[in-house]
Amino acid sequence: MKNFRENPMKEIAGSKVVFIKDFVKLVGYDLVENEQLTLDMPTTSNVLQYFTEDNTKVSVRPSGTEPKIKFYIEVQIPVKTREELEMAEAAAEEKVNDVRKTLGI
Numbered sequence: 001m002k003n004f005r006e007n008p009m010k011e012i013a014g015s016k017v018v019f020i021k022d023f024v025k026l027v028g029y030d031l032v033e034n035e036q037l038t039l040d041m042p043t044t045s046n047v048l049q050y051f052t053e054d055n056t057k058v059s060v061r062p063s064g065t066e067p068k069i070k071f072y073i074e075v076q077i078p079v080k081t082r083e084e085l086e087m088a089e090a091a092a093e094e095k096v097n098d099v100r101k102t103l104g105i
Helices: 002-006 082-103
Strands: 015-022 027-030 035-038 048-052 057-062 069-074
Touching: 069 082
Parallel strands: none
Antiparallel strands: 015 027, 015 048, 027 035, 048 057, 057 069
């Protein structure tokens, strides 16, 4: 977690990181506007979230029971019709695999 805080990712799977939330410091970093914002939360938590230009979100936190880091990956593939769903699911899976490669997992 220390490394992710000291060396924040600038890009994830080819998409530029545009916003970072640090729930330990309760601070958000808008990398587009170069602004620092306060997160309105009642308590802190050892979680980092990265948001990219293509609306990918990666949350990083330590496990509460094991000595490892957990990653939660959210990707968005827009669809307009039901017929596009299967193709979008395949594209989403491919995007998740690209994110995993970026993270080295």
